[in-house]
Amino acid sequence: MQKTVDVPVSLIGKISKAARAFEELEDEMEDFLLSKDPEFLDKMRRARKSHASGKTSPLKNLKKDLCIK
Numbered sequence: 001m002q003k004t005v006d007v008p009v010s011l012i013g014k015i016s017k018a019a020r021a022f023e024e025l026e027d028e029m030e031d032f033l034l035s036k037d038p039e040f041l042d043k044m045r046r047a048r049k050s051h052a053s054g055k056t057s058p059l060k061n062l063k064k065d066l067c068i069k
Contacts, residue, residue: 034040050056063069
């Protein structure tokens with residue numbers, strides 16, 4: 001037995017706005033936590049240094065390694 005409920009458009013808008021706020025909060029929290037993680041920061045520094053020195057490989061190689069078309 002299916003039941004339907006009419007939901008006011010204004011309520012849907014508020015739910016959507018709250019969902020966006022939680023997504024933004026999640027992104028900011030992740031950025032904050034990563035900015036405090038010494039291992040992550042060290043890894044990013046090494047990656048940046050490696051990239052700056054020209055140690056790169058083509059995107060097609062990465063896609064092949066990850067089985068992405």
